[in-house]
Amino acid sequence: MEKIAADKYIFHKTCFCCKHCKKKLSMYSFTPLNGEFYCIFHYQQLFRRKGNYDEGFGRVQHKDRWLLKSKADEMPDESDA
Template sequence: MAFAGTKQKCTACEKTVYLVDMLTADNRVFHKSCFRCHHCKGTLKLSNYNSFEGVLYRMPHFDQLFKRRQP
């Protein structure tokens, strides 16, 4: 019996994602290796990311780019 895999595609690379390498964030599916910060390209974890308009960022970069600065 052959393993059929999934029909789900990675949001980042658009290739098939298999269950052992699947990560779901913001209702989108990624390979673990494709779940990266837009700013620094570093690998993200579910505990250290934020998104803005569908773009993923590490929390420090998100804060740096989008937090309101005090006068």
Template structure:
């Protein structure tokens, strides 16, 4: 009797098993297609329209907004100012 070995890869967003048909790899991390979302607006991302900073995924508009609003990528959306 044949057995299916399956996969042991887990989604970085939800920590559930990712099967080949639903697998998306970005920044050397594995996601479900549905879990590949912007941290700020929760919009679905594609490999052609995302950016990441310190492992956090953003759509291009929110990544740009984060950079322009703070003037630096080491500050958050919440407006916290690093002294």
């Protein structure tokens, strides 16, 4: 079997495919994002859908996580009362 090494992962040649469309990828036709691999077309399409790398790919935006954390830090503990 042939293998492909991409972004610290090793795949069978037939298993190296786009997460969105399942199209077989090559070393010249893929884009990694957070340990997942996309064909260039779908990577660009998913980015354009929401205009960022988080929401377009089904994740919560970093800025939203920061806002939630800062709100939690601002709330007083019940033990302080």
